[in-house]
Structure formats: C-alpha cells, structure tokens
Amino acid sequence: MTTRIDLDGRPIKPMTICMIGAGGFIGSHLCEKLMAETPHKVLALDVYSDKIKHLLEPDSLPWVGRIVFHRLNIKHDSRLEGLIKMADLTINLAAICTPADYNTRPLDTIYSNFIDALPVVKYCSDNNKRLIHFSTCEVYGKTIGSFLPKDSPLRKDPAYYVLKEDTSPCIFGSIQKQRWSYACAKQLIERLIYAEGAENGLDFTIVRPFNWIGPRMDFIPGIDGPIEGVPRVLACFSNNLLRREPLKLVDGGESQRTFVYIKDAIEAVLLMIENPDRANGHIFNVGNPNNEVTVRQLAEMMTKVYAKVSGEPSLESPTIDVSSKEFYGEGYDDSDKRIPDMTIINRQLGWNPKTSLWDLLESTLTYQHRTYAEAIKKSMVKPIAS
Numbered sequence: 062m063t064t065r066i067d068l069d070g071r072p073i074k075p076m077t078i079c080m081i082g083a084g085g086f087i088g089s090h091l092c093e094k095l096m097a098e099t100p101h102k103v104l105a106l107d108v109y110s111d112k113i114k115h116l117l118e119p120d121s122l123p124w125v126g127r128i129v130f131h132r133l134n135i136k137h138d139s140r141l142e143g144l145i146k147m148a149d150l151t152i153n154l155a156a157i158c159t160p161a162d163y164n165t166r167p168l169d170t171i172y173s174n175f176i177d178a179l180p181v182v183k184y185c186s187d188n189n190k191r192l193i194h195f196s197t198c199e200v201y202g203k204t205i206g207s208f209l210p211k212d213s214p215l216r217k218d219p220a221y222y223v224l225k226e227d228t229s230p231c232i233f234g235s236i237q238k239q240r241w242s243y244a245c246a247k248q249l250i251e252r253l254i255y256a257e258g259a260e261n262g263l264d265f266t267i268v269r270p271f272n273w274i275g276p277r278m279d280f281i282p283g284i285d286g287p288i289e290g291v292p293r294v295l296a297c298f299s300n301n302l303l304r305r306e307p308l309k310l311v312d313g314g315e316s317q318r319t320f321v322y323i324k325d326a327i328e329a330v331l332l333m334i335e336n337p338d339r340a341n342g343h344i345f346n347v348g349n350p351n352n353e354v355t356v357r358q359l360a361e362m363m364t365k366v367y368a369k370v371s372g373e374p375s376l377e378s379p380t381i382d383v384s385s386k387e388f389y390g391e392g393y394d395d396s397d398k399r400i401p402d403m404t405i406i407n408r409q410l411g412w413n414p415k416t417s418l419w420d421l422l423e424s425t426l427t428y429q430h431r432t433y434a435e436a437i438k439k440s441m442v443k444p445i446a447s
C-alpha cells in the first residue's frame with residue numbers, strides 16, 4: 062500500500078482506532094473503507110457483529126489482524142477504558158437511533174444517547190485521546206420557517222430553513238412530545254463534549270449526519286429483525302416494496318429530507334480521521350443539500366426504482382396515508398425540513414457529496430432485492446393446512 066497523504070501534503074501515520082458501534086450500519090461501511098483503503102487498525106466494539114462478519118472471516122482476508130472484534134456492551138463492561146487507551150482515536154457510533162423508539166422507549170433512548178456516552182467522553186478526556194462523536198441533524202429540530210404563517214414568503218428564504226452548525230438554534234417540541242428525547246440527549250452530549258474541549262483540552266470532532274442511507278441500513282422486519290419492528294424510512298419502504306404492499310405515508314408524507322449516499326458520507330468521515338488538525342474542535346454537517354424530497358416523493362421514486370431493478374410492475378395504489386399516532390404512537394412529532402449548510406465541511410475538508418438520489422436508490426434497492434427477495438417470498442408462502 063502506498064503511503065497516504067493528508068490534505069496538507071503530509072504522510073499519514075498508521076493509527077489504531079477504537080470504534081464503538083462498529084457492527085451497525087455506518088460502522089460496517091467505515092470498517093470496510095478502513096480495511097480496503099488504509100493501513101489503520103480497528104478495535105471494533107459492539108454487541109452485534111453480523112454486519113461486519115464478512116470483514117472478520119475467513120483468516121485469508123488481506124487485512125487479517127488489522128480488525129479485531131470485541132463483543133461488549135458499553136453500559137457495563139470494564140474493558141472499555143483499556144480499549145480506548147490502546148487506541149489513538151475513538152469513534153463513538155453506539156446509540157438507539159430509530160424514531161419508533163424515541164416516544165415509546167424514551168428512557169432507553171436518553172440513557173443510550175447521553176448516559177452511556179458519558180464514560181466514553183471521560184475516558185478520552187482523562188487519557189488525552191482524540192474523539193470523533195456521532196451526533197445527528199435532529200439536534201436542529203424544527204426550522205424557524207416552520208413557525209411562520211403557511212403563506213409567508215419568508216418560508217422560501219434560506220435564512221429561515223438552512224441549518225448551520227455555528228448559528229442555527231435547536232428547536233424542539235414540548236416535553237410531552239417525547240420524539241425529541243433523542244435530539245435532546247444528543248444535544249446535551251454535544252454540549253458536554255464541547256465543554257470538555259473548552260475547559261480540559263479534549264480533541265474532539267462532532268458529526269451531524271443528515272439521513273445517510275444505503276445497503277445494510279437497519280433490518281427487514283420478519284427477516285433479519287423483529288416482525289413488529291419499525292426501522293427507519295429506507296427499510297420501512299424497502300420492506301413494503303419487497304412484500305408488494307403499499308408504502309405508508311405518515312401524516313401525508315409532507316416532511317422533507319435530504320438523503321446522502323453512505324459511501325459519499327464515509328469519504329467525509331475518512332477525511333476527518335486522517336486530517337485531525339483540520340477536524341479537531343469542529344462540528345460538521347454531513348449531508349447532500351441537492352437531494353431534497355418530501356417523504357411522498359421518496360416513496361414515489363423508490364416505487365419506480367424498485368420496479369426497474371426487480372422487473373416487477375408497481376402496485377396500482379403504491380402508497381397509503383396513515384396518522385403518526387397510528388404508526389408511531391403517542392408523543393411523535395417531526396422535523397419539517399433538513400437542508401445542511403456545507404460551508405464548514407467544504408472549507409475544512411474540501412468534501413462534497415457526489416451521488417444523486419436516483420443513483421443511490423438504484424444501487425441500494427438492487428442490494429435490497431438481491432439480499433431479501435427470496436427470503437421474503439419463502440416467508441410469505443403459507444403452510445398448507447393438513
């Protein structure tokens with residue numbers, strides 16, 4: 062492997078990374094990238110390893126020994142500090158991060174996103190180790206524009222909706238709207254990390270992902286996750302398409318999102334890892350402002366793309382409306398619109414997303430079809446009564 066060079070032309074020294082939550086969606090893609098393209102070592106911590114099994118076995122893999130899996134729950138495992146001490150950098154991805162949990166399991170959500178992250182921050186600070194912490198675009202909450210009258214021309218003014226790391230406020234609903242338990246816990250851990258940087262000199266980077274999507278995201282209910290489980294929207298809609306049932310639009314599917322391809326976003330994380338002087342002390346939005354759709358438009362596009370990649374015709378009525386109370390239960394609320402400002406990540410790391418929504422859906426739904434279509438068909442064949 063040729064020596065890697067950072068953005069300032071300096072050779073990058075191989076490092077050891079303690080990655081917490083390495084067995085999840087983002088972790089699996091980051092591990093893949095680090096193994097295929099860099100000489101860095103990964104101590105991969107998680108309670109699950111299914112999504113990185115292909116990187117751990119067999120022993121003939123070219124990166125054997127560079128990635129070691131440690132099955133542990135950071136809530137209660139005395140090995141955590143030792144593993145952080147062994148590494149140059151810690152990346153914390155561990156979290157409960159599916160909206161269906163925020164209003165139904167608010168305590169688990171707050172513990173996971175705040176309390177369980179506390180020792181990680183403390184061990185990094187006490188041992189002078191660098192930390193890259195995964196937060197979320199949900200810390201912005203709702204846009205200022207969402208409080209203006211529906212017909213106000215100011216709603217079209219970017220000043221009222223573009224989300225900027227250093228100036229936008231964090232706007233959440235009332236305490237009864239338990240949806241915001243996740244965003245609020247993430248906000249407080251961001252503030253704590255920022256304070257550790259200011260008062261104790263912790264070298265940190267905070268990442269705010271804006272709807273990263275791609276293969277291996279979440280699970281397909283009844284196949285590799287609980288049948289009654291509610292994953293994030295990509296997996297919900299994939300499940301509906303695979304089962305040939307209408308896609309459920311929550312409260313009319315009017316909310317807007319910008320989706321970024323996981324492989325584009327991972328490039329940004331690698332730049333942060335390998336350019337500490339440019340990334341330390343910063344909070345970065347990582348998203349694709351050019352890929353904005355309403356959830357209804359996403360459903361329509363996924364229906365078209367799935368018909369193309371599967372060769373199956375679409376349903377006559379591809380979507381149905383459902384209320385948020387019916388779908389998520391009491392206490393749900395929503396972000397109206399999420400456009401990331403890209404100024405800081407552009408200036409510090411020169412990163413820009415590349416993949417269009419159509420292209421990223423095409424590769425992702427090709428993966429979903431190839432991975433799940435047979436299993437779904439088998440699971441849907443009803444046993445013949447004897």
Ligand SMILES: NC(=O)c1ccc[n+]([C@@H]2O[C@H](COP(=O)([O-])OP(=O)(O)OC[C@H]3O[C@@H](n4cnc5c(N)ncnc54)[C@H](O)[C@@H]3O)[C@@H](O)[C@H]2O)c1
Pocket residue numbers: 081082083084085086087088106107108109133134135136153154155156157158173177195196197198269270271272273274279
């Ligand atoms: N995917 C996105 O677009 C997105 C958007 C915003 C924020 N994020 C943040 O990025 C991070 C990773 O998200 P993801 O999409 O990969 O989610 P994910 O659920 O696929 O991955 C999280 C991983 O953390 C592990 N984990 C959770 N609690 C743990 C514990 N106590 N001990 C050990 N392991 C534990 C889980 O087993 C899982 O494998 C999260 O912090 C999330 O809030 C993701």
Ligand SMILES: O=C(O)[C@H]1O[C@H](OP(=O)(O)OP(=O)(O)OC[C@H]2O[C@@H](n3ccc(=O)[nH]c3=O)[C@H](O)[C@@H]2O)[C@H](O)[C@@H](O)[C@@H]1O
Pocket residue numbers: 158159160196197198199243270271272273292293294295297298308309310311312314316318356395396
């Ligand atoms: O990915 C992100 O950037 C962040 O946002 C997500 O939150 P959200 O975008 O609301 O979650 P999704 O499940 O992906 O839902 C997106 C939208 O689709 C809607 N939806 C979801 C599922 C479904 O079947 N139908 C449907 O209309 C939701 O109501 C919501 O408006 C999650 O909170 C986190 O993973 C993350 O921190």
